[in-house]
Every structure is written in C-alpha cells, then in structure tokens.
Amino acid sequence: SQRVFSGIQPSGVPTLGNYLGAIRNWVPMQDTHESIFCVVDQHAITMWQDPKELTRQTRDMAAALLACGLDPERCILFVQSHVHAHTRLAWIFNCVARIGWLNRMTQFKDKAGKDRENAGAGLYVYPNLMAADIHAYHATRVPVGEDQKQHLELANDIAEKFNHDYGVEFFPHIDAHIMGVAARVMSLRDGTKKMSKSDPSDQSRINLNDDADTIALKIRRAKTDPEPLPSEMQGLEGRPEARNLVGILAAITDTTPEAVLREYGGQGFGSFKGVLADALVAHLSPIASEAQRLLADPGAVDALLRRGADRARAIAEPIVAKAEELVGFLPPR
Ligand code: ATP
Numbered sequence: 001s002q003r004v005f006s007g008i009q010p011s012g013v014p015t016l017g018n019y020l021g022a023i024r025n026w027v028p029m030q031d032t033h034e035s036i037f038c039v040v041d042q043h044a045i046t047m048w049q050d051p052k053e054l055t056r057q058t059r060d061m062a063a064a065l066l067a068c069g070l071d072p073e074r075c076i077l078f079v080q081s082h083v084h085a086h087t088r089l090a091w092i093f094n095c096v097a098r099i100g101w102l103n104r105m106t107q108f109k110d111k112a113g114k115d116r117e118n119a120g121a122g123l124y125v126y127p128n129l130m131a132a133d134i135h136a137y138h139a140t141r142v143p144v145g146e147d148q149k150q151h152l153e154l155a156n157d158i159a160e161k162f163n164h165d166y167g168v169e170f171f172p173h174i175d176a177h178i179m180g181v182a183a184r185v186m187s188l189r190d191g192t193k194k195m196s197k198s199d200p201s202d203q204s205r206i207n208l209n210d211d212a213d214t215i216a217l218k219i220r221r222a223k224t225d226p227e228p229l230p231s232e233m234q235g236l237e238g239r240p241e242a243r244n245l246v247g248i249l250a251a252i253t254d255t256t257p258e259a260v261l262r263e264y265g266g267q268g269f270g271s272f273k274g275v276l277a278d279a280l281v282a283h284l285s286p287i288a289s290e291a292q293r294l295l296a297d298p299g300a301v302d303a304l305l306r307r308g309a310d311r312a313r314a315i316a317e318p319i320v321a322k323a324e325e326l327v328g329f330l331p332p333r
C-alpha cells in the first residue's frame with residue numbers, strides 16, 4: 001500500500017484551516033496506510049521565529065496533533081530537524097530544481113511580499129525541502145490543503161528530473177490528496193485570502209486552542225455581506241465570505257454546502273453565525289482540553305517525538321544514502 005507523508009509548520013497554533021484541510025484527513029489514514037507525520041520546524045524558520053517560541057510551538061503542535069487523533073502506535077510522528085536526511089536530500093534537490101520553476105511558486109510571492117530582494121533565501125528554496133521531506137520516505141500519497149498543490153507538482157518535476165539525469169527510476173510519482181469542501185478555508189476577515197496561522201491578525205482565524213467565548217466572538221465579527229443566505233449554491237457566487245462560512249459549517253458537521261443552504265437559506269447571518277459558533281465549540285473544545293492535558297507532561301511529549309524520529313530515520317537514512325550514492329558522492333563508510 002502507499003506510504004503517506006505530510007507535515008505542518010510550528011509557525012503558530014494550528015488553525016481551523018489546518019484542521020479541516022489537512023490534520024482531520026490524516027487521522028483515518030493511520031488505519032489504512034503506513035503514515036508519517038512531521039512537525040516541520042526547518043520550514044518554519046523560513047519566516048522569522050523567536051527561538052523560545054519556536055521550541056514551545058513545536059511541542060504544542062505535536063500535542064495538538066495527538067489531541068486531534070494521531071496515535072504514535074499507529075503512525076510515525078516526529079520533528080523535521082531531528083532527522084538530518086531531509087536537509088541532505090534538499091541540498092541535492094536545490095541542484096536539481098531550476099530557478100525558473102521556483103520563480104512560478106505563488107506561496108513565495110505571497111510570503112515574500114513587496115520587498116522580494118530582502119526575503120530569506122530559505123523561503124525561496126522551501127519547495128525543494130518540502131520535496132525532500134516526501135521523497136526521503138518514497139512516500140506516494142500526500143494529504144494537504146489546496147494551497148500546497150503547486151509545491152507537490154514541483155516535487156514531481158524534481159523527482160522526474162532526478163530520475164532522468166541519473167538514469168534511474170528511483171523517486172516515485174506522488175499523488176496529491178486534496179480533500180473535501182474545506183480544502184481551502186478562507187480568512188474570517190477577507191474571503192479571498194486563505195486562513196493562515198501566521199496571519200498577523202488573530203481575528204482572521206479560529207485557533208484550535210481558542211476557548212468558547214473567543215470562537216463565538218471571532219465568528220460574530222467575521223466579515224459578511226448584508227444579504228441573507230441563498231437557498232442554492234449559485235447564490236454564493238461573488239460572495240466569498242458567505243461561501244466560506246457555509247463551507248466551514250458543512251465540513252464541521254459532515255454535510256455538504258448544498259444541505260447547509262437548504263436548511264439555512266433565507267436566514268440572516270446573525271442566527272447562522274450562532275449555529276456555526278456552537279458547532280465549532282462542540283467540535284473543537286474536546287481537542288483543546290486533550291492538548292492541555294498532554295502538555296501537563298512536556299517530557300512525555302518530547303520522548304514520544306524522539307521515538308518517532310528514531311523510526312523515521314530508519315526509513316529515510318537508507319533512501320537518502322542511496323540518492324547520495326547515485327549522485328556519486330564518495331561513500332562515507
Ligand atoms: P503558515 O501561515 O505559517 O504557512 P499555515 O496555516 O499555512 O501556516 P502550514 O503549516 O503551512 O499552515 O500547512 C499545514 C497544512 O495545512 C498543509 O497541508 C496546508 O495545505 C494546510 N492548510 C493551511 N492553511 C489551510 C487553509 N486555509 N485551508 C485548508 N488547508 C490549509
């Protein structure tokens with residue numbers, strides 16, 4: 001069966017977008033696939049991170065993932081910087097990938113902002129490290145949100161060029177696995193921008209550790225338009241904020257946006273937002289309390305991550321050593 005790999009940056013607290021677009025889809029894969037999940041701290045420092053915060057956020061992220069249902073008995077959960085095979089392979093990929101390919105990446109353009117000359121070089125080559133994260137395990141199934149689709153296509157281009165340049169069939173093709181109505185959850189302040197844990201505005205997102213009052217307030221303040229909800233999908237056209245809230249309620253209650261509109265069409269946002277906030281609180285508050293419980297023993301979380309890294313290393317080390325041999329590096333032993 002296919003090996004699954006996915007990662008999340010400890011660049012803040014996981015959001016509802018991360019949960020619906022990625023983490024929630026990881027949980028059932030543990031039963032059907034060999035599954036590897038990674039807290040990607042080396043990706044996180046492509047944008048400035050306060051060192052003490054980064055340490056804490058890395059452990060907090062692991063606790064949140066466990067609270068969402070990742071089970072270290074059924075998956076491998078670890079921290080990227082603990083397994084050096086990723087950056088070794090990323091260096092090779094830096095030399096395989098073409099600058100023209102990287103220039104097309106929209107995430108770089110979004111994150112670098114206007115002053116592109118002053119952006120970190122790491123942010124530019126981020127997609128090569130992401131390709132290495134996946135290919136170091138010969139993983140072929142990668143469950144991510146819609147925003148990562150372009151990076152996965154690049155990871156396939158890199159694998160093809162490596163295989164071609166070195167005359168081998170070494171790195172397999174990756175299937176992107178982008179799921180469901182909530183593969184792209186949008187900001188609560190701007191329905192054309194994706195929800196992000198690193199957005200400067202905390203009001204733009206629901207964090208998995210927000211308490212009930214905070215969730216209710218953020219939803220109440222979420223941007224909407226003055227029209228009532230439509231009863232059919234075409235009524236959402238040109239209304240990105242309305243579409244987003246409908247999509248969130250559908251995802252969190254395991255139904256379709258069509259069904260949500262059948263039920264709430266004709267209503268104003270006032271009552272709809274109340275329903276949405278209640279559904280979010282019911283779903284997210286058990287996750288927040290479980291994460292809190294786990295963090296009462298930080299040493300236990302760290303130990304579990306170290307064990308995960310040992311298991312990850314056992315898979316990645318021989319694959320990356322083989323890639324280095326194919327490149328022609330003199331064997332270190
Ligand atoms: P950052 O702002 O630091 O980039 P992020 O919120 O984008 O943080 P990542 O760690 O970059 O989160 O991505 C982790 C996973 O969450 C990826 O699979 C990504 O596709 C998914 N994801 C991120 N944001 C959203 C979103 N708004 N909707 C759906 N999925 C998302």
Ligand code: MG
Pocket residue numbers: 196
């Ligand atoms: Mg991101």
